[in-house]
Amino acid sequence: MHASLEFHDSEVRSTAAQADTLQIAFSAAWVRLAPDQAGYAQSLHIQCLGARWDGSLADCMGRLSGGRLLDGDSALSSLALPYASTGPVRLELQFSNGTQLQVHAESLVCGFNGDPKFVESFAC
Numbered sequence: 001m002h003a004s005l006e007f008h009d010s011e012v013r014s015t016a017a018q019a020d021t022l023q024i025a026f027s028a029a030w031v032r033l034a035p036d037q038a039g040y041a042q043s044l045h046i047q048c049l050g051a052r053w054d055g056s057l058a059d060c061m062g063r064l065s066g067g068r069l070l071d072g073d074s075a076l077s078s079l080a081l082p083y084a085s086t087g088p089v090r091l092e093l094q095f096s097n098g099t100q101l102q103v104h105a106e107s108l109v110c111g112f113n114g115d116p117k118f119v120e121s122f123a124c
Contacts (some may be wrong), residue, residue, distance in 0.1 A: 003081045005044065005110060006030045007067030007093065015060040022048040022103055031118065039120040043113040048091065050106030059099040067093040082111035
């Protein structure tokens with residue numbers, strides 16, 4: 001499956017930190033499978049290793065209004081799945097509740113936990 005995560009309209013279930021690792025779990029990630037096929041997938045996660053962040057993790061849940069990943073010279077508003085950075089990155093997430101999260105990490109990995117359940121969007 002060729003898929004890409006689009007940050008906008010994705011739903012973050014939780015953010016959790018352990019030492020210098022930040023885990024972001026999605027309950028409904030907005031995923032594009034093809035130019036004309038998109039919908040929501042469950043069980044997607046982002047793991048930021050060697051991470052420092054600005055923002056209250058307790059407020060970092062719910063719908064995203066936007067986001068981007070700065071990886072080298074690239075500013076990405078979507079990530080090909082699975083995704084693994086080759087060096088330091090900065091992840092910026094804007095939540096619909098007004099919360100912003102900015103993460104600086106030595107590396108970032110994004111992928112599914114097991115087989116994703118995909119629900120196609122019927123939006124016009």
